[in-house]
Structures are given as C-alpha cells and as structure tokens.
Amino acid sequence: MPPELEAVALLSSGLAELTTTVGDLAESHFALREQVQAVVERLRPGPAGPDPADLRWRLLDRPTASQVWIWLIDWVDWAVDRFTLTEEIPACWPTHPPLVEELTALAAAWHLAYDPRAAADAPLRWLEALARARTRLREWDDATRCRNGEHHPRRVDLTWPANWRDQALDTAERDLTGRAIPGPTADAGAPS
Numbered sequence: 371m372p373p374e375l376e377a378v379a380l381l382s383s384g385l386a387e388l389t390t391t392v393g394d395l396a397e398s399h400f401a402l403r404e405q406v407q408a409v410v411e412r413l414r415p416g417p418a419g420p421d422p423a424d425l426r427w428r429l430l431d432r433p434t435a436s437q438v439w440i441w442l443i444d445w446v447d448w449a450v451d452r453f454t455l456t457e458e459i460p461a462c463w464p465t466h467p468p469l470v471e472e473l474t475a476l477a478a479a480w481h482l483a484y485d486p487r488a489a490a491d492a493p494l495r496w497l498e499a500l501a502r503a504r505t506r507l508r509e510w511d512d513a514t515r516c517r518n519g520e521h522h523p524r525r526v527d528l529t530w531p532a533n534w535r536d537q538a539l540d541t542a543e544r545d546l547t548g549r550a551i552p553g554p555t556a557d558a559g560a561p562s
Contacts, residue, residue, distance in 0.1 A: 425474050427467075442470070445477040453500065458507035460516035469510060476503055 371379075424434055443464070450459055463469040476499070482488060483496035531537075 462516050462521035
C-alpha cells in the first residue's frame, strides 16, 4: 500500500477512535451536569432557619428548642433594628409566650417571603403582615407596659374554671350523641 493511503487509513482509524471518545466524554459531561444540577437544587439556599414544621413550640425537644431560640433571637435583633420596632417589642419579649409565638410566626414568614423560590410579591405581602402585626404588638405592649428593659408580667383578670376541660368534653359528647352515624348507603344494600 502506498504510504499516502496508509497514512489516510491510519488517520481514518484515529478519527473513528477520537469520535467514539468524544461521544463518550459528551455523555459523561451531560450525566455529570445533571448530577451537579440535582445537588445545586438540594443545596439551593432556602429560608435560613428551621423548617416551619419545627416551629411548634409546645412540641419542641430541648436541642431543637435551643436552635430555634438562637435563630429567633438573632432574627428579632435584626428585625427590631431594621424596622425600628423598639416601641412595639419590649426587650423582655422572650418572657412573654404570646410575643414569642407572634415573633416566631413573623420570622418564619419573613424567611419564606425572601426565599429565592417565593413569588415576586411575597416580600410585599410580608411587609403588609408586619404592619398588621405591629398593631397587635402595640396592643400587647399597652397591656404589659414593659418599658426600657423593665419587665412587668401580664396580669390576667379572668381565668377559666378548673373543670373547664371536663365541661368542654361533656359538651362535645352531647353534640356527638345527636349526630348521625354514617353507614352503608341505601343503594349499597339494595338488590339490583
């Protein structure tokens, strides 16, 4: 075989091998790209803080409550400064469970509103919720009069009777007694 044809055959063989290798590399590249995208989706920054399901104070265990307290204290510190809330939120807010609940809800909603996956108007809706919350916070502050770092426990004028729960259960039972018990429908037992 003439040397020129031998070189063309060798070049053709090398080109076929190169084409196969490039194809394999392309497949590997696309598979790796999909893997990276999946990891990015899992790691995409969401709300910085606990999952809202983990914010039910009455259900929190000690380690989770510790994390939520730190998260909430940090957020309240930021929010008080950012929105000038010193008139609405007394410094002793952690000692007032209703304020803890209100501020937990505001913090969770804020984190969700500014999540990259949130609707474009979510921050505006959060600001509207904050305006309504400020009214509730002022009402709370009017009741306690906690000022300048001086804590005043909220005085409760009315209390429920000790047996309120038994009365509530009795009422529920009477209500249930008068209700129909679902059974098979009339058509289910009728011959066809």
